Amino acid sequence: MKIFDKYIVKNFVSTFFFMVIILSTIAVIIDLSQKLGRIEDNGSTPMAALIHFYPYWAVWLVNTFLPVAVFISVIYFTSRLTMQTEIVAAQAGGISFFRITKPYIWVAAAIAIVALFVNNFALPWANIKKNTYQYEYLLSNTKKGEYYERQKISSQISPNEYIFAQNYDRVQKRGTSFVFQEFDKEEKLKYQIIASSFNWDEKDSVYILRSAFIKKVKSDFRDSLGYQITLKRKFKATPDEILPEGYVAETMNSLELNDFIQKQKFKGSASVNAYMNELHQRNSSPFSTFILTLLALSLSSQKRRGGIGLNLALGIILAFVYIFFNQISLTYSTQGYVSPFVAAWGPNFLFGILTAYFYMKRARA
Secondary structure, three states: OOHHHHHHHHHHHHHHHHHHHHHHHHHHHHHHHHHHHHHHHOOOOHHHHHHHOHHHHHHHHHHHOHHHHHHHHHHHHHHHHHHOOHHHHHHHOOOOHHHHHHHHHHHHHHHHHHHHHHHHHHHHHHHHHHHHHHHHHHOOHHHHHHHHOOEEEEEEEEOOEEEEEEEEEOOOOEEEEEEEEEEOOOOOEEEEEEEEEEEEEOOOOEEEEEEEEEEEEEEOOEEEEEEEEEEEEOOOOOHHHHOOOOOOHHHOOHHHHHHHHHHHHHHOOOOHHHHHHHHHHHHHHHHHHHHHHHHHHHHHOOOOOOHHHHHHHHHHHHHHHHHHHHHHHHHHHHOOOOOHHHHHHHHHHHHHHHHHHHHHHHHHO
């Protein structure tokens, strides 16, 4: 590695880590100050939060905004080098713009490889730790009641089977107003169970239904009705699997998540897109570091009026455009308008085209 390469790598790495540490520290301080009252009201302490929540929350935060942090870091230190005419001097000394790009790619590749490992394996573990503390101490009483005691169940557990419940208590493992429906190939109801209440027996993996009315449809004009005070029945999904769990995908490593997605596809789950978004996002986000690194280099390696300030402003605007477009595409994918693959990789594709344009324009300058 030549002196020039070492110089670029050193500036890139030091600026990136400085920015990540400063922004993470500020974010933790602001978030802790806002949640301090709730933490103490729920029986915890600020020190416990700093030990059991914020280290894992910081991993999630850095990972979420990693591409943006890389982008702004490159904008900042490259603008500084440009204003000091170091980029101009390098090109005047016979170093082409393509050669200048080389150390940037090395650092971006290293960051992307680390991010891939973190996304697929380390982050899910950190999310488990983060969520455990969050749902124990950071939910308001109303939200905690909604999460633990008043969860509605409405789920498709197979291509032709559905389960509904008015509410379900995660702690007590019981709920009320249970309905199970099974349909035939023509989408006509052929079997139904309605129970006033139910318990989930983890030991035997069965639903214990109480005051259960059973309906079997034998033909268009003939039904069979039955009643049982207590009915034990296995279904193709547990309450934990079919509850609208917002964070279930983020707590699994990618191998576990892929298996989980296959099971959800077999059951005909309506939430498959959300899980696939999580899986594709884990790989597309690290790849975006290459695109945003090259875009930042292209925008900040030429002198312009306004200097570093203008470059930073432009960088921040583009970073927020990237985040906004990424979130919009994921939302549309969750709702089924676009495929998860397109939603995760679409922003990279569009910004890749934008990057190619600015990069080639800068290389020819």
